[in-house]
Amino acid sequence: MKGKLLSFVLVLLVVLAGCSSGAGVEEKTEIDFWFPVAVGGDVANIVDGIVDDFEKENPNIKVNAKYGGSYAETMTQVMASTQGGNPPELAVLFSIDLFTLLENDLIEEVTPLFEEDFLNDFYVGFMANSSIGDKVYSLPFQRSTIVLYYNKDAFKEAGLDPEAPPENWDQLVEYGKKLTKNGGKDQWGLEIPSTGYQYWMFQALALQTEDNIMSEDGKEVYFDAPYAKEAMDFWLSLGKEHKIMPEGVIEWATVPSDFLSGKTAMMYHTTGNLTNVKNNADFDFGVSFLPSNNQYGSPTGGGNIYLFKDLPEANKKAAIKFMKFLTEPERVAQWSIDTGYVATRESAYETDLLKKYVEEFPAALVAREQLEYADSELATYQNGEVQKIFNDHIQSILTGQSPVDEGLKKAQEKAVEVLKPFQ
């Protein structure tokens, strides 16, 4: 039995080997392209389409699109294949994984590979997470910011003007109180998610108050700065004091479902969810800037295209070609329409495609306009660990386990400890 199986496998291998060597008349350059699909819309099909178009234009290049699940899973797969001595040519990973990838010496600096005009066409707000100083390490691809989604029908019902969403924190609370029905049993005024990406939501509140919570070189954090405390106090008060939001921790993934089912009248969420909300909301909804405290503000988020190191010359050339192809204005525009992510290049908004779409659906412009006030997402060396420290303490504050001052101070102390080797 075993012998039979073995010989069968051998025969199969021989046949396969014959196929692969017989079919390729000319040498094809093969590049691997990793991609997270568990984010916004039906992206796997769209990527397949892009790859087909690219291969038609470049018959001597073969792109193997490999799909990971979430960003985190894709990162895991990329790191694992790198460890196994088989790094991919390209991967779309979190823009904030930059320091981790640099620490492990895996990625190529792309500044010398592209013309300056091309790089300058990307929004400055997105380039912040893509570069260190004047060295660019990755190209913005599917990038987001946080926006306020609000239910216009609920606004009308509460006697609010559906065309005037809250502009500042005071209004947010005031409207929230009007929108909260029956102590939240029938409808909450607002939901800000506090699992998974609570550090990101916190950044928005801190930026609206004064400033970001880390240094640009990824070596320092300011979790217990006075403006950070003010931001945290406000977040905590929404549930505890004003009772316009559920208390405790609110699950990232259920917030959009709550919004779509009318459980909450407003939500803070990523623009990456825009197309999902647009397709599934059976009520009139609006999108606006996040309400300001002293100023407008939101962190950027999402993924970039990274080019990996130590590739054979032909593969590197092919990979750069594909990077250019992926970021062509038309394609960036289409991507934005299909997913809801912000188009990463200014010229994409000049295309007829996006111009027309924006006319029909002005909400798609909100995120781009908010970019003016946007800043980088939390990215540091040892990013995973620093993020977890901060995330844990935000939850501990929101669940009433520790007071604001103490929680932020502890988070700061632990993060400083982790970042010590990089000073």
Add this chain to the structure above:
Amino acid sequence: MTAKRRKFSSGKRSNLFAYGLLFPSFIFLTMFTFYPTLKSIQLSFYSGPMTRLQFSGLDQYKEVLADEIFRKVILNNILFMLGTVPTSLLLAMYLAIWLNKRMAGSSLLRTSFFYPTIIPLIAVANIWLFIYTPQYGLLDNFLHLFGAGDTNWLGNPNTVMIAMIVMIIWKDAGFYMIFYLAGLQNLPRDVYEAAEIEGAKPFQMFRHITFPLLMPTTLFVMIVAITNSFKNVDHLYIMTKGGPDNASNLLLYHIYEAAFTNWDLGKAAVLTVVLIVIMLGITAFNYLYLDRKIHY
């Protein structure tokens, strides 16, 4: 001694045959158990970024053992074990004794208690996520009938562990019940007949006959349950990511976090060594100590 040797030589051929049969399993064990274990132990003495690991000796062990989160996770895991193991064992035993009687619908009931076992833990996590959802989840809806308010079961550090424990008991009790059913089928009838003639009450029968005779099954199931309480972490990925503030974090998930979100392979290896030591300790205690106390 000489007798033994003679025995060996005469049985040499059949021994060889036995080893030959064991060999395939041995290959797999080596590839997927022995080698990774040794590799983890080796890796645990190194620290730093993945591509540039530095030898750090025992420093990393000191660091991990002094780590606040590590202690919390170990404590959580012990709580999780104490919460799930005895309850699911007793429940499984109770169900098995009840369903061992010949009565109408007993196979239907057996099936319905067993079915949670078949569902993958990830699916179970999604089902229970809906049960625990505040306001419109099943549980809150049910409690509303009694005038209770909304509870954020998974978002509150005081309730999240209980919520997880209840879910795992629901999932595993039916599985252990099957073992007890098998154990009950093998019990000798005559002992019970004797007890009946003596006029023993049902509880006395359970206390003095059924329970002691089921001990071998209990031992086996207990080992499975305890190792499960260290192995079952898939649900955390779906439900809480170990939160809020590590209130539901368990050792194996903590290892996953260290390795695949922080890329701290050295620390993950240290934690793995800790896990291996705990597992070996539990198994050794069971087989070397408890095993001797049991009447087979």
